[in-house]
Amino acid sequence: MSSRIVLEANDVARHFDVSRPALQRLLAGEKKRILRAVDGVSFQIVAGETLSLVGESGCGKSTMARLAVGLYAPTQGSITFEGQAMHAALADASLRRKMNMIFQDPYASLNPRWRVRDIVAEPIKAFKLLSSRKDIEDRVGQLLTQVGLSAHDGEKFPHEFSGGQRQRISIARALSSEPEFLVCDEPTSALDVSVQAQILNLMRDLQERLGLTYLFISHNLAVVRHMSDDLGVMYLGRIVEQGPAEEIFRTPRHPYTRLLLDAIPDISAVGRQRTPVGGEVPSPISPPSGCTFHPRCALANDRCKAERPLETKVGDVAVACHAVQEGRAA
Amino acid sequence: MSALSRFLDSDFVYSFRRSPVAVVSAVVVLIIVLCAVFAPLVSPHDPFDLASISLLDSLKPPVFLPDGDWSFPLGSDDQGRDVFSSILYGTRISMIVAALAIGFSLVVGITVGLVAGYAGGAVDAVLMRIVDVQLTFPAILIALLVDGVVRAVLPPAAQDALQLDVIVFAIGISRWPQFARTVRGSTMIERGRDYVMAARVIGISSPRIMVSHILPNVLGPVLVIATLNLGLAVLDEATLSFLGVGLPPTQPSLGTLIRFGNNFLFSGEWWITIFPGLTLAAIVLSINLLGDWLRDALNPRLR
Numbered sequence: 001m002s003s004r005i006v007l008e009a010n011d012v013a014r015h016f017d018v019s020r021p022a023l024q025r026l027l028a029g030e031k032k033r034i035l036r037a038v039d040g041v042s043f044q045i046v047a048g049e050t051l052s053l054v055g056e057s058g059c060g061k062s063t064m065a066r067l068a069v070g071l072y073a074p075t076q077g078s079i080t081f082e083g084q085a086m087h088a089a090l091a092d093a094s095l096r097r098k099m100n101m102i103f104q105d106p107y108a109s110l111n112p113r114w115r116v117r118d119i120v121a122e123p124i125k126a127f128k129l130l131s132s133r134k135d136i137e138d139r140v141g142q143l144l145t146q147v148g149l150s151a152h153d154g155e156k157f158p159h160e161f162s163g164g165q166r167q168r169i170s171i172a173r174a175l176s177s178e179p180e181f182l183v184c185d186e187p188t189s190a191l192d193v194s195v196q197a198q199i200l201n202l203m204r205d206l207q208e209r210l211g212l213t214y215l216f217i218s219h220n221l222a223v224v225r226h227m228s229d230d231l232g233v234m235y236l237g238r239i240v241e242q243g244p245a246e247e248i249f250r251t252p253r254h255p256y257t258r259l260l261l262d263a264i265p266d267i268s269a270v271g272r273q274r275t276p277v278g279g280e281v282p283s284p285i286s287p288p289s290g291c292t293f294h295p296r297c298a299l300a301n302d303r304c305k306a307e308r309p310l311e312t313k314v315g316d317v318a319v320a321c322h323a324v325q326e327g328r329a330a
Numbered sequence: 331m332s333a334l335s336r337f338l339d340s341d342f343v344y345s346f347r348r349s350p351v352a353v354v355s356a357v358v359v360l361i362i363v364l365c366a367v368f369a370p371l372v373s374p375h376d377p378f379d380l381a382s383i384s385l386l387d388s389l390k391p392p393v394f395l396p397d398g399d400w401s402f403p404l405g406s407d408d409q410g411r412d413v414f415s416s417i418l419y420g421t422r423i424s425m426i427v428a429a430l431a432i433g434f435s436l437v438v439g440i441t442v443g444l445v446a447g448y449a450g451g452a453v454d455a456v457l458m459r460i461v462d463v464q465l466t467f468p469a470i471l472i473a474l475l476v477d478g479v480v481r482a483v484l485p486p487a488a489q490d491a492l493q494l495d496v497i498v499f500a501i502g503i504s505r506w507p508q509f510a511r512t513v514r515g516s517t518m519i520e521r522g523r524d525y526v527m528a529a530r531v532i533g534i535s536s537p538r539i540m541v542s543h544i545l546p547n548v549l550g551p552v553l554v555i556a557t558l559n560l561g562l563a564v565l566d567e568a569t570l571s572f573l574g575v576g577l578p579p580t581q582p583s584l585g586t587l588i589r590f591g592n593n594f595l596f597s598g599e600w601w602i603t604i605f606p607g608l609t610l611a612a613i614v615l616s617i618n619l620l621g622d623w624l625r626d627a628l629n630p631r632l633r
Contacts, residue, residue, distance in 0.1 A: 069531050090533065101531045109524035113546035123532045170528075177532060 004047040005083075006181050006213045007068060012077035013237075014038040014063050018285065035285050037063040039237035040077070042311075045230075047180070050207070050214040052224040052245065054260070055234035056281050061217045062104075064234070065185040068215050069101050081181070097127040100174040104186040106166035110158040116169055117154030120144065123177035143172040147202060164195035171202065181213045188223060200226055221264050225249055233257045236284055236292040243317030253319045255297045255329065291322065299323040345627045352623040355616035362613055366422040373415035374401065377582075383410045389594075392601050405601040408594065413602060416587055417609050423583040424613075427498055428563035432556055434502030435563075439509025440552065444540045446510065447517025458514065461507040472504035473566055477575050490578075497576055501566045505559055509552055516548035554625045561617035568610055584610045 019025050019033040038060040045051045053061050066072045067079060070090045081089040081099060089095040100123065103109035110119055120140045123129075130136050141151030147168040158166055167187060174182055184203070188196040200223060206212060218224050224231060228245035233256065241254040252258045279296040282288055291309050294300035303322050311318040312325050323329040337343065346352050365372055376382060387410035391398045398405065404414040446457040464472065477500035481489060484496070520526065521544065529539050564584075570576035571585025572592075579586060584606045591603025 066527075071527060071530055093533070096533055099531075101528065103524040103528065105524055109528055111525040111543055111547070122529065122534075126532045126534055173528065 005044045006047050006081070007045045007215065008080045009041055009043050009064075009068070010078045010080075012038060012041050012064075012067060012074045012079055014060075014067055014072055015075045033285050036237050036287060037284060038067065038074075039284075039287075041232075041234075041237070041239050042077075043230075043232055043239065043242060045181075045213055045215055047213050048207075048211050049229040050216050050227050051230045051232060052216040052218060052228035053232045053234050053239075054218055054221060054224050056219065058281050058284065059234045060237040060284070061219070061234055062185055065101070065183045065215065065217045068183050069099055070096075093127055097123070097129070097177040098179050099181045099183070100177055100179040102167075102170050102174050102182060102184045102187045105190050106163050106170055107190070109170050110166055110173075112158055114157075115154065116144070116156055116158065116161075119158070119169065120154065120173045120176050123173060127177055129178065139176070140172075143176050144169075146175070146206075147172045148198075162195075163191050164199060167191060167195075167199050168202070171199075171206070175206070175210070180211070181215070183215045183217070185217045186219065187216075189218065189220065196223065203227070221260060233260065236281060236287055238292065238320065239311075240293065240321065241317060241319045242311075243315075247315070247317055253314060253317060253324050253329065254321045255299055255323065256293050259296075291320075297323075299328055301328075342627060346623070349623055351619050352627075355619040355623075358612060358616040359620060362421060362609070362616075363425065365418050366425050369415075369418040369422045373412070373418045374403070375412040375415040377411040377416045377419055385410050389599050391599075392605075404605045405599070407590065407602045408599075413605055416582060417584070417606050420582050420584045420587045420606060421609060421613070423494075423577065423581055424564050424567055424585070424610075427494065427501070427567045427577070427583065428560055430498040431501035431563045431567070432505065432560050434498060435505040435559070436509055436552070436556055438502070439506035440513050440545070442506070443510040443513025444517055444544060444548075447514035448521050448536065448540050448544065450518070454514070457510070461510050464507045469504040469562070470566055470569055473500040473570060474573070474575065476500040476503050477570060481575075493578060494581065497567060497570060500570070501563050504566070505563065508555055508559070512551050512555055513548050516551065517544055520544045520547050550628055554621060554628060557624055558618060558621035561614040561621065564610065564617070565614050584613075 014037050016035040016037055017032060018035045019030065020028075025032070041060075041064060043051060053064060055061050063072065067074055070079075070086050073087070079086040082095060084092070084095060089099075110116075117137070117140050120143055121136050124136055124139060130139055137154075140154055144151055144153055149165065149168055149172070153161075153165075153169075158169065161169065170187075187203070188199050191199060203214070204227065207214060214227070216224070216227050218227075225245065230243065231245040231248050232239045232242035233248070233254065234240070235256050241248060241252070241257045248257060249261065252261050282292065282295060288295050288305075290306045291297070291300070291304045294304040297304065301322075307322070309320045309322045309325070311320045314324065319325075321329065346356075370376070387402065387406050388408050390402045390406040392405040392413075393400055393403050395405075402412050402414070404412075404417070406412055407416070442457055442461075446454040477496060480496050480499065484492060489496075517540075526539060526543055529543055534543075567576060567583055568585030568588065571583050572589045574589065577583045577586055579590065582590075587606035588603050588610070591599075591601075591606060594600075594602050
């Protein structure tokens, strides 16, 4: 497989102004409150592969997903899609149709007043991929069959389907623009475990058949392990460790990654003493100084409190941790 | 299952049939609307046909009083016009004015609400302050003001021709803020939903997202308010006409009829004003009761 890079993020940051209205802020003498949802993230996604981003709630995964399809413009840094700057890619319909998104909540991502066939056909019409009604109808039927539904289901409304079926509709819609790159924002976290596996297998199957590239967002490490080629562990808007997924699962280096992997239940180690994930994610409005993980890290020293660690390569894996660099993390 | 039988089987129809108030008011509204629509067929006389009006028939009492007869079931006025026929034609005009005014209100209110709710920020702030300011004045005052200003601006020749349009505009412009408020609120909720994001990802334009995605999802509550406001608009029109700034005697609405009949109230010919008044009360009351029921029926939390 060629190693063509589909999406590249270069030191991307996205800040949100969450301060109160200007007048109230002035009266109370407050400063502007900036939420750093994503704060300097870089990665590359190779065609036909899956990059997963994992992390706890509020670490900026979903914001990164929205940045990757151009729903948000980065505050800083740049994103390129197929070698084009994101804003240029968005303006070019032939490029824009190559990316699409699958959302987390299958109950909110389908317009309840639209018939399924109209939902699935919307991207086809938006990008004028087909013009005649008959062709569109056939294509929608084909897409619905492809995701394991029947062509007749197009006549129904979303509320007539279960969560898993709705997520299939969502996938059919995402595929209808014939994309090469799909951003999947926790596509299974709202589903029952039994249904999750079906959806994940469907997605892998589609990836193989259509040569899709995924940016896969999840907080579920088991799901991530099943899906990923590459993995990025996010903490408070930054990637603390990234590299080939198997390598990270085998030898996690960053203290945060170790903490996460430690928290996975293991059926072969029942009764094992487990270190619970201590503390909570600090507020991204006023993140801790230096390495943002230092308040929860057992290995933190004065340098960690003062200086932001940069990514350093350890084999194939890039880790942003002073302790790892200094060899304290053995 | 056909669409009709599915509809007849729905919760909506069930709760309608369970509510006597809703059934009665729906029947009243239906009868009045049908009478108004088919006024030329139903009414015994044509109150606008000068040839058929005779002064000899003037001030006849209703049929149930001595001297009353069946050719004028609800009596006649000072010109010899049949009160019953006048009411039918008057209702027709009142309903047309109210419906057009609410239609106009809906268009303005929904547009402003969608834009304010979807755009947010400064656009929202400006539009909502306009709404706030207008809501501090009673609707009828706004209608009166607009009506006066428009009349002052129009040349006299246009005034007669546009009398109906002016009053529709005046009532319509006095009632849009409520719709704008409601639509804005629901739009703000809907615009954050993932299905809107999904449309944005594939580059659907904002106006199109507003109209084809958000509008169908915010329409429910607006239609309830529109029903309630329809009754109030009938009342507005009657008030304006009663005050003499509404429709002229050549196009008598219920309000105009009440105003003219009012002159005869103390000389004993009460039927000229009371019957149009009762009709007006019946219309407004049943539309309001229907709207109330609709609001409860469409609100799942009240079930």
